Amino acid sequence: MAEQKTALIIGASRGLGLGLVQQFSQLGWQVTATVRTPSRADELKAVNGVKIATLDIDSNESLAALGQQIKNQVFDLIFVNAGVLGPEHQSAAAATYQELAQLFMTNVTAPIRLAEALVGQLRPNSGVLAFMSSILGSVKNPEGNNLALYKASKAALNSLTNSFICSLPEPRPTVLSLHPGWVRTAMGGPNAEIDVATSCSGLAAQVQRFAGKGGHHFVDYQGQTIPW
Numbered sequence: 001m002a003e004q005k006t007a008l009i010i011g012a013s014r015g016l017g018l019g020l021v022q023q024f025s026q027l028g029w030q031v032t033a034t035v036r037t038p039s040r041a042d043e044l045k046a047v048n049g050v051k052i053a054t055l056d057i058d059s060n061e062s063l064a065a066l067g068q069q070i071k072n073q074v075f076d077l078i079f080v081n082a083g084v085l086g087p088e089h090q091s092a093a094a095a096t097y098q099e100l101a102q103l104f105m106t107n108v109t110a111p112i113r114l115a116e117a118l119v120g121q122l123r124p125n126s127g128v129l130a131f132m133s134s135i136l137g138s139v140k141n142p143e144g145n146n147l148a149l150y151k152a153s154k155a156a157l158n159s160l161t162n163s164f165i166c167s168l169p170e171p172r173p174t175v176l177s178l179h180p181g182w183v184r185t186a187m188g189g190p191n192a193e194i195d196v197a198t199s200c201s202g203l204a205a206q207v208q209r210f211a212g213k214g215g216h217h218f219v220d221y222q223g224q225t226i227p228w
């Protein structure tokens with residue numbers, strides 16, 4: 001019998017992160033899921049067999065504690081999903097230092113810091129490192145300018161992902177910068193195009209499709225390549 005696959009999903013209290021946990025669990029994977037506040041993760045706790053760990057991705061101390069907790073575990077997938085939209089005004093002119101620091105810490109720096117800390121725990125040859133990007137992070141995309149700061153954060157995430165991966169010695173893991181579609185979550189809103197299950201089954205299919213292929217790919221949940 002094949003060994004059970006393992007996933008670490010970061011930011012799984014609700015929305016797409018929770019959906020990814022449900023999806024990979026249904027596929028028979030052993031899932032470790034992180035949340036900021038375990039006391040507010042009832043839906044996650046209802047997923048059969050999931051292991052729950054605590055992580056505020058912005059905090060170095062919290063990341064170090066997670067590292068200790070999952071030390072020596074090997075993952076077929078590490079998926080950094082946590083993200084925020086940033087200030088409602090989305091204006092470069094109006095943005096405060098604090099607002100920008102929060103947005104770029106959570107969406108850009110913290111995901112890469114986590115990847116740096118845990119990349120050695122990916123399964124050799126077939127492990128996948130996935131980041132929840134967005135089509136809005138595609139630099140020439142003319143859409144979504146009401147989300148200008150958020151767009152900039154996802155473009156910066158893609159760029160920092162590239163720098164990080166290129167600094168790793170060969171053999172490098174397969175890396176995915178994924179667009180989940182426009183999804184009905186707290187962030188995507190009620191008028192978004194697709195539901196969480198549709199997005200997450202597509203995202204899981206992309207993870208499985210690219211495992212072992214190598215390279216860094218910017219694709220959506222349906223497998224369409226997105227221009228950087």
Ligand SMILES: NC(=O)c1ccc[n+]([C@@H]2O[C@H](COP(=O)([O-])OP(=O)(O)OC[C@H]3O[C@@H](n4cnc5c(N)ncnc54)[C@H](OP(=O)(O)O)[C@@H]3O)[C@@H](O)[C@H]2O)c1
Binds near residue numbers: 014037185
């Ligand atoms: N929905 C869409 O249409 C869409 C489209 C493109 C990309 N995305 C991306 O998909 C990802 C998930 O979005 P979503 O729609 O599911 O949004 P969501 O429902 O607002 O969920 C965001 C998740 O991120 C977690 N999070 C935020 N800050 C964190 C931190 N400092 N440490 C740890 N976890 C943190 C939240 O945890 P708490 O419960 O603790 O706040 C929550 O689990 C994000 O990266 C987003 O940018 C979404």
